[in-house]
Amino acid sequence: MPELPEVETTRRGLEPLITDRRIVSVHIYKPRLRWEIPTHLTKTLNNQTIRKITRRGKYLLLHFDIGQLVMHLGMSGSISVVSSIEPLKKHEHFELKLDNSTSLRFNDPRRFGSVLWQKPNETLTLLKNLGPEPLSYEFDNDSLFKSSNGKSRNIKSFIMDSNVVVGVGNIYASESLFLAGISPKREAGKTSKRRFIVLTQCIKDVLTDAINNGGTTLNDFSNVDGNPGYFSQILNVYDRDNMPCIRCSGKIKRIIQNQRATYYCPKCQH
């Protein structure tokens, strides 16, 4: 599943290819994604210029003078920019033909992704209650510590809550807690300020590393197959149950928390 680093890598890859490009035509091949792609887009976006591409959480926003196209990759989505004469591939549901004979194509085999429209001065409900961006200054140990106040839930589900901070997915939550030496079972509200100082930095480091690793796949964006590629990032605990911990050589344990797999070292994380 594309997580924040993959989405940010996608944004960086797309930026030079689509910024300032004018849309010549819009094609909706299969409107039924997680929500239906608004049919008015074929008219609304005609002749409009893409001013910039930004990211909020795991949403990508294409900015136009008349509003924003909001895209989410869901479970299996990817976006590529290819020559417009390239034959359409299976699962390419949405296409923006640009004024330089290239096309932005949205591919999503499982169709949990979305392509939505947001008018100027409007914020979609989906984007309204999102917490701070993990790599921004607004996300600091103070704000994280304060929002943990009185929370009896475990710290892993706490940092994965997009109202608390966006984009800390399952893999990155396990990895950040390992680096911070914090047990995923610890109660969020009973975690000290000192631990939050360490954890906040570990979250930033893990995500920054992942994004930097993704940087090596950026060139793929102009390739015909247009796959964004996934990270070859080194994971310390995730998916390593029963394997030796890199710190203490003890065994990494796998447990289920909130229906999601958690990996941690019982010796190093308290």
Ligand SMILES: [Zn+2]
């Ligand atoms: Zn260990």
